[in-house]
Amino acid sequence: MTRQLHLNAFLMTTGHHEASWRLPESDPYAHVDLAHYAGLARTAERGTFDSLFLADGPHLWGSVAQRPAGALEPLTLLTALATATEHIGLIATASTSYNSPYNLARRFASLDIISGGRAGWNIVTTAGAEAARNFGVDEEPAHAERYARAAEFLDVALKLWDSWEDDAIVADKAAGVWGDDAKIHPPRHRGTYFGVEGALNVPRSPQGYPLLVQAGSSEDGKAFAARYAEAVFTAQQTVEEARAFYADLKARTAAAGRDPDHVKVLPGIVPVIGSTEAEARAHEQLLEDHIVHRHGVANLEGLLRLPAGTLELDALLPAELPPEDAIEGARSRYTLVVGLARRERLTVRQLIGRLGGGRGHLTFAGTPEQVADAIETWFTQGAADGFNIMPPVLPSGLETFVDHVVPILRARGLLRTAYGPRRTLRERYGLPRPANQYAAPALATA
Amino acid sequence: MTRQLHLNAFLMTTGHHEASWRLPESDPYAHVDLAHYAGLARTAERGTFDSLFLADGPHLWGSVAQRPAGALEPLTLLTALATATEHIGLIATASTSYNSPYNLARRFASLDIISGGRAGWNIVTTAGAEAARNFGVDEEPAHAERYARAAEFLDVALKLWDSWEDDAIVADKAAGVWGDDAKIHPPRHRGTYFGVEGALNVPRSPQGYPLLVQAGSSEDGKAFAARYAEAVFTAQQTVEEARAFYADLKARTAAAGRDPDHVKVLPGIVPVIGSTEAEARAHEQLLEDHIVHRHGVANLEGLLRLPAGTLELDALLPAELPPEDAIEGARSRYTLVVGLARRERLTVRQLIGRLGGGRGHLTFAGTPEQVADAIETWFTQGAADGFNIMPPVLPSGLETFVDHVVPILRARGLLRTAYGPRRTLRERYGLPRPANQYAAPALATA
Numbered sequence: 019m020t021r022q023l024h025l026n027a028f029l030m031t032t033g034h035h036e037a038s039w040r041l042p043e044s045d046p047y048a049h050v051d052l053a054h055y056a057g058l059a060r061t062a063e064r065g066t067f068d069s070l071f072l073a074d075g076p077h078l079w080g081s082v083a084q085r086p087a088g089a090l091e092p093l094t095l096l097t098a099l100a101t102a103t104e105h106i107g108l109i110a111t112a113s114t115s116y117n118s119p120y121n122l123a124r125r126f127a128s129l130d131i132i133s134g135g136r137a138g139w140n141i142v143t144t145a146g147a148e149a150a151r152n153f154g155v156d157e158e159p160a161h162a163e164r165y166a167r168a169a170e171f172l173d174v175a176l177k178l179w180d181s182w183e184d185d186a187i188v189a190d191k192a193a194g195v196w197g198d199d200a201k202i203h204p205p206r207h208r209g210t211y212f213g214v215e216g217a218l219n220v221p222r223s224p225q226g227y228p229l230l231v232q233a234g235s236s237e238d239g240k241a242f243a244a245r246y247a248e249a250v251f252t253a254q255q256t257v258e259e260a261r262a263f264y265a266d267l268k269a270r271t272a273a274a275g276r277d278p279d280h281v282k283v284l285p286g287i288v289p290v291i292g293s294t295e296a297e298a299r300a301h302e303q304l305l306e307d308h309i310v311h312r313h314g315v316a317n318l319e320g321l322l323r324l325p326a327g328t329l330e331l332d333a334l335l336p337a338e339l340p341p342e343d344a345i346e347g348a349r350s351r352y353t354l355v356v357g358l359a360r361r362e363r364l365t366v367r368q369l370i371g372r373l374g375g376g377r378g379h380l381t382f383a384g385t386p387e388q389v390a391d392a393i394e395t396w397f398t399q400g401a402a403d404g405f406n407i408m409p410p411v412l413p414s415g416l417e418t419f420v421d422h423v424v425p426i427l428r429a430r431g432l433l434r435t436a437y438g439p440r441r442t443l444r445e446r447y448g449l450p451r452p453a454n455q456y457a458a459p460a461l462a463t464a
Numbered sequence: 465m466t467r468q469l470h471l472n473a474f475l476m477t478t479g480h481h482e483a484s485w486r487l488p489e490s491d492p493y494a495h496v497d498l499a500h501y502a503g504l505a506r507t508a509e510r511g512t513f514d515s516l517f518l519a520d521g522p523h524l525w526g527s528v529a530q531r532p533a534g535a536l537e538p539l540t541l542l543t544a545l546a547t548a549t550e551h552i553g554l555i556a557t558a559s560t561s562y563n564s565p566y567n568l569a570r571r572f573a574s575l576d577i578i579s580g581g582r583a584g585w586n587i588v589t590t591a592g593a594e595a596a597r598n599f600g601v602d603e604e605p606a607h608a609e610r611y612a613r614a615a616e617f618l619d620v621a622l623k624l625w626d627s628w629e630d631d632a633i634v635a636d637k638a639a640g641v642w643g644d645d646a647k648i649h650p651p652r653h654r655g656t657y658f659g660v661e662g663a664l665n666v667p668r669s670p671q672g673y674p675l676l677v678q679a680g681s682s683e684d685g686k687a688f689a690a691r692y693a694e695a696v697f698t699a700q701q702t703v704e705e706a707r708a709f710y711a712d713l714k715a716r717t718a719a720a721g722r723d724p725d726h727v728k729v730l731p732g733i734v735p736v737i738g739s740t741e742a743e744a745r746a747h748e749q750l751l752e753d754h755i756v757h758r759h760g761v762a763n764l765e766g767l768l769r770l771p772a773g774t775l776e777l778d779a780l781l782p783a784e785l786p787p788e789d790a791i792e793g794a795r796s797r798y799t800l801v802v803g804l805a806r807r808e809r810l811t812v813r814q815l816i817g818r819l820g821g822g823r824g825h826l827t828f829a830g831t832p833e834q835v836a837d838a839i840e841t842w843f844t845q846g847a848a849d850g851f852n853i854m855p856p857v858l859p860s861g862l863e864t865f866v867d868h869v870v871p872i873l874r875a876r877g878l879l880r881t882a883y884g885p886r887r888t889l890r891e892r893y894g895l896p897r898p899a900n901q902y903a904a905p906a907l908a909t910a
Binding site: 101187214221 | 577
């Protein structure tokens with residue numbers, strides 16, 4: 019069989035374009051409407067996507083004037099979606115900086131059990147002082163410290179998920195023995211950031227533990243991904259940059275002693291689809307016309323750590339900007355945005371227009387055939403194992419993709435036509451079920 | 465209309481009797497089976513219960529040899545059950561000692577939205593060193609400190625749930641204004657245990673916030689309940705004790721400046737039902753015959769803080785026991801168990817038999833008519849506003865209650881025959897929707 023594309027549906031309220039909520043078709047209350055998300059999940063499942071995904075940060079982001087704000091907590095929403103779907107993987111973002119390993123490990127194990135092995139965790143370290151101040155921390159933690167904490171978090175979580183061997187339950191009613199205490203392994207962890215003594219109070223889940231996903235593209239982020247991630251979401255503007263990122267991440271993964279095929283690289287793409295190229299461009303323009311520029315300027319000033327009022331709409335970015343090293347927050351996003359503005363000599367207005375669609379992800383406007391071509395090119399030229407599909411408007415953008423792009427990808431033999439017998443999210447991504455670190459290795463049979 | 469009973473179904477794997485999993489009918493894997501819980505929820509809904517409830521503690525409790533251990537995390541499981549039911553309230557236990565207010569407030573608000581206003585929170589402070597050591601704390605926190613933290617947790621959580629006024633979303637597409645920043649109220653809380661600066665990132669939910677439930681019966685627990693709780697679960701062995709507890713809690717609630725009718729008192733009852741009294745007794749004996757006494761002795765030694773090997777099966781409890789003041793953990797449970805043993809001069813074996821059924825809650829064996837009589841007596845004699853129904857075996861015990869006791873209660877006019885137009889959990893319990901502490905009071909109209 020031809021190598022198969024992996025598709026993830028990145029769901030975001032009324033769509034990834036920041037002005038999408040203003041379109042006549044959009045429901046401005048969609049962000050708290052389970053039926054809206056259940057419909058999206060079923061559409062993605064109709065398109066035989068591998069998974070769907072929800073971003074998250076534990077704070078209210080900016081002004082609520084700007085766009086639909088506040089959302090259902092991702093693990094909670096995905097649990098409800100687990101019951102509305104049968105096959106699709108369910109990837110929730112959760113922070114290693116503002117959770118405790120015991121609680122979070124329980125929740126992911128519970129979702130994995132409830133969904134029959136379809137849980138995934140997009141591991142984020144959560145930049146920014148706003149989030150920190152919701153958890154009693156005055157200053158945002160330093161970039162390096164966030165990643166050190168994340169690594170220890172992962173090590174503890176993996177111990178917790180392995181704390182029950184797969185066959186720890188014996189269920190011997192006659193003897194009155196339900197479980198085998200010898201197959202329970204308390205982590206007894208005492209580290210820099212965490213102390214976790216006891217075993218998890220959830221048995222080992224169908225996948226062993228959730229699919230581990232990562233999206234940071236900074237140096238620390240890539241090192242973390244090489245060590246732990248099984249799928250990586252990334253923002254890449256050109257196929258050349260994407261190929262370099264892909265090759266680098268696969269090499270780092272091999273250097274970390276892992277099979278490079280066990281990390282799947284999925285760049286984000288914002289497909290703006292029209293039945294003609296002109297129709298696609300007109301749709302893009304319609305969205306751009308709905309951008310409220312005062313919001314865009316404020317967001318950009320926030321990202322670049324500039325005082326309010328610094329940026330002018332019809333000028334280029336200032337020649338002098340704070341260096342990347344000074345940014346403790348979303349460092350790779352900063353680099354991407356500044357790079358894009360400099361490379362294409364964009365005014366602030368133009369930059370806001372480009373970012374409005376996908377916050378730095380590739381926006382591609384065209385016919386279904388052209389979108390499929392772009393996907394195939396990146397996929398076959400060593401730039402991607404699949405894509406993080408980020409429709410500019412929801413639900414219509416996902417429906418259009420599934421109805422018009424998916425059939426082309428299937429006809430080209432690049433995408434499954436049905437889910438088939440594989441059940442778990444890891445199986446869909448072609449990844450092995452992890453062995454339990456505490457279990458005795460199976461004896462080789464002669 | 466006659467004053468109406470409130471019924472809560474306390475769900476616990478294969479049942480509240482510790483030996484229930486050993487019966488031939490029981491599924492020893494039920495604790496991780498969503499279908500098992502969905503079936504229970506639908507049965508409770510068929511019985512027009514107000515709510516269902518899941519207990520919890522963030523640690524693996526004792527030996528897994530003893531009984532089904534490890535369970536789905538309650539808020540996760542209840543989210544899945546929200547989609548499997550239409551009317552019934554969903555009450556999850558969560559700890560104020562081992563959660564952060566921001567994360568927990570988000571999750572309850574999300575469940576309340578997803579369920580259409582059916583979320584409840586059983587607030588626990590979580591005793592014991594085992595839980596503490598899963599969260600980097602070496603010694604269990606002192607009883608008084610746990611309650612001080614719980615009170616601050618509640619105050620912050622209530623601010624977070626009110627941080628969006630009900631009409632904060634304006635959704636003005638033409639003007640490009642989604643929300644009204646003036647109706648967002650960041651808590652800006654800096655206290656002893658928590659610092660929470662920003663507003664919640666979930667809009668105000670249908671109920672405003674989840675129904676607040678409490679179950680501690682210590683002095684601190686009762687003071688806390690008087691201040692915050694809208695429903696109280698309690699373990700009472702006799703109608704006299706229950707009346708005293710009921711009168712005391714209502715008086716404390718009035719003294720705290722609240723309407724005493726706004727806290728509903730629900731004692732636990734373990735109904736062992738047979739078509740004749742003899743059949744009920746035989747069922748009770750069958751369960752007791754399945755108790756593994758070595759587990760019961762170990763559990764009792766743990767509760768009483770006695771060294772292993774202290775207790776003898778066929779002797780009374782030792783005359784000298786650690787005083788209640790020395791117990792930092794489940795203080796009211798300690799008092800109840802010692803009181804029961806002393807009052808009825810029970811041997812350790814007899815005490816284990818009594819506790820095996822309901823861990824100190826009232827076990828009542830009889831015909832459906834007798835069970836209904838007991839419920840009516842407590843309800844009409846000032847001992848209860850309703851009951852926490854704790855079937856010894858699940859699902860059969862709940863089915864029997866719904867099929868045989870519920871019709872009697874309905875015939876007597878004590879229990880609704882259908883859910884009717886009220887939608888939220890608070891409406892079912894006859895409680896008002898809380899006003900937002902930040903909103904301007906509505907103007908009186910002449």
